[in-house]
Structures are given as structure tokens and as C-alpha cells.
Amino acid sequence: MNHYDYQEIEGRSNGYWGILLALGALIAVAGYAWYLMEHNGHWITGMSNQIVWGTPHVFAIFLIVAASGALNVASIASVFGKYQYKPLARLSGLLAIALLAGGLAVLVLDLGRPDRLIIAMTYYNFKSIFAWNIILYNGFFAIVAVYIWTMMQHSIGRYSKPVGLFAFLWRLILTTGTGSIFGFLVARQAYDAAIMAPMFIAMSFSFGLAIFILVLMGLYNGTRRPLGDLIVNRLKNLLGVFIAGVLYFVLAYNLTNLYATEHHGVVSFILRDGGIYTTLFWWGQIVLGSLVPLALLYHPSWGKNRKLVGLAALLVILGGMAQIYVIVIGGQAFPLVIFPGMESSSAYADGVVATYVPSWPEVLLGLGGVAVFLIMVLVAVKVLKFLPLSLEDKMVDPYHKASGAAESASA
Secondary structure, three states: OOOOOEEOOOOOOHHHHHHHHHHHHHHHHHHHHHHHHHHHOHHHOOOOOOOOOOHHHHHHHHHHHHHHHHOHHHHHHHOOOOHHHHHHHHHHHHHHHHHHHHHHHHHHHOOOOHHHHHHHHHOOOOOOHHHHHHHHHHHHHHHHHHHHHHHHOHHHHHHHHHHHHHHHHHHHHHHHHHHHHHHOOOOOOOOOOOOHHHHHHHHHHHHHHHHHHHHHHHHHHHHOOOEOHHHHHHHHHHHHHHHHHHHHHHHHHHHHHHHOHHHHHHHHHHHHHOOHHHHHHHHHHHHHHHHHHHHHHHOOOHHHOHHHHHHHHHHHHHHHHHHHHHHHHHHHHOOOOOOOOOOOOOOOOOOOOOOOOOOHHHHHHHHHHHHHHHHHHHHHHHHOOOEEOOEOHHHHOOOHHHHHHHHHHHO
């Protein structure tokens, strides 16, 4: 097995500092947007009594779910023994921590009363899935930090595999908890489903790997370090499998709801009559976010073009945002069934689909979480040894070319 030479990036170019400056400015603008919502109240947003989770929650949930999936590359290396992924394990852990930090930053600042976080941290209602998630998020930070330490410190490297196994199990529990937030909400017709938990796990694999591919290609192109075809092909093929997995769970979720008569209304709303939610589902999530990336990744010639692979990963991310938007916002927009099997009426919006239009402070706050993630990654790779100097094919798999030559000779 090869020994990899990990080195920090120099980070002296005008481009590097320009990106940091732009991200810092975006974080500052997001802070101003948070100040406006905190000072004036959430009435300046598109949220209401019916839509209480808005665009910031879409960003936060996407980043949190992707954080779990970003660690998948490290898990493949240590837990499943695929040594070709070992040089990517450190970066995988870094992205997991940075994505979770960005997502939680948005989530905390969208509480309306951020000071109430102290209550959530000091008093636990173990009947609440939200209380469980606070423990899971804090534990994820600690476990992944220790995991990275075992990978970077040779004297304790022998503990990398058991810690990696623990991190793998923890992140599955974490994503199960995030999906269960929706699965346990029995009052909402669009949520009340146990399949939400495994579907969120599949989503995390897809979203996290798509982000990992874009960051990896961006860092190696920006620093002009060699990045071989072998590792890119492995990652893009794995991404295709995860995309197909998400499609399977989406199909199973909708078919299950169609089987139950009580859910026919919400399925028709999302798939046919939901306006913007129907458009985002079919064109955003299914077509542009799933089918087009699958075609780009597995096409005999397109799949060899790195720009198209990067485009496929970007489309998966945008499709994932559309999917979360439909789940979070669309699920709230569908009217509540207060008394199942009975008719009810009142003067307050009974049976009326809720309207929601994202406001610019909400969008900026969400983008601020993305900026927090990116700035953490860029600073970390400059000060710590997260990236190998080379990911050429001969470094990733010394037998790759030899095996290919042997096959050619035998043919």
C-alpha cells in the first residue's frame, strides 16, 4: 500500500484570498439578514402560522443530511477496507464537520429566539426527537474529530478502524433521527411514514458524495495537483448508485401513500396539483436532479468528461435542494386534516393550501450557512494536512496499469 504525502495548500494566490473575501462578505450579509429577522420578527419573511419551517430550514436540513453522507468516503476506506479511498478519508471527515457546522448555524439563527438554545442544551425532553438530535449532532462533532485525529496522528493510527466503525454507525443513527423528525409528525399527511428514515439515509449518501466530488475536483484543479481518472471514475459510479437508491425510496414512498386512501390527497397535491411543488418535484428532483445526472454519469463518452461529471454532481445538489423544499415546504402547505374521516369548517383557512414565498433574508441566511461550510474547508486545508500531494492512478492503485497491461497482452 502506498504512503501518501499530505501537504497543506499554499493559499497565497489572489484567487484564494478573493474567494475567502467573497465568502466572508456573504457571511456578513447573512448576519445582517438574521439581524433583520431577529429585530423585526418573522413577519418580514414568507413564513406564517401554517408554514413555520421556511427556506432557512431547507438549507439547514440539506447541509445536515449531506454532512452524514460526506463521511461515507472515509467509512468506505476504514470500515469496508477499500484502500483506494484511504487518501480521501481526511477530507471526507473535514467536509462532514464543516457541513454540519454550516447547517446548524442556519438552524440556530432561524429559531426566532436563539437564546432558547440554552434551554435545549440544558433540559432534555427525551420524548422529543429534537432533543435526541441535539445529542446526535454534538456527538457527531466529537466522534468525527477523534476520527480525523486517528487518521492524522500515526502513533494512534491503529484506532482508526474501530473509531471509523463507531462514526459510521453514529452517522446512520443521526440521519435516521433527522428523517424521523418528519416520520414522527403524524399530524401532517405528507410526513407520517416510517420510510422517511431510510429515505433520508439514501439522500445523505447522494448529497454528501455530490458535494465531495465538487470540492475534491475544485481543490485539485485550483492547486494544480494531479487527480487521476481512477478515483474520479470510482466516485462518479458510486454517485450513480446512490442517485438510483434515492429514486427507489421516492417511488416506494409514493406507492405506499397511494395504497393508503387517507394519503391520496397529499400524493395528488405533490405529484399533480401542487403548482410550484409539483414543478420542483418532477423537473427539479426527478428530471434535472436524478435522470439527467444518471445519463451524464453512465454515458460511455459523457461519463469520461470531468466537466460533465462535475455538472452531474451540481445537478444532484440542486435536485436535492428541490427535494428538501418539496418535503419541508410542500408538506406544510397541504392543509391539515383536523378530524380524519369527517368534514369540518371554520373561518380560518380550513382546507386551504397555504401560500409561501421565500423572502430575501431567508435565502441570504441559508446561503450564509453554505459560506460557513466553504470557508471552514478552505481555511482547514491551508493550515492542516488534509490533501495528498498527488492522487494519480499509480498512487491510488499501484496495480492499476499493470493489470491493464496484462489484460491487453492476454487479449
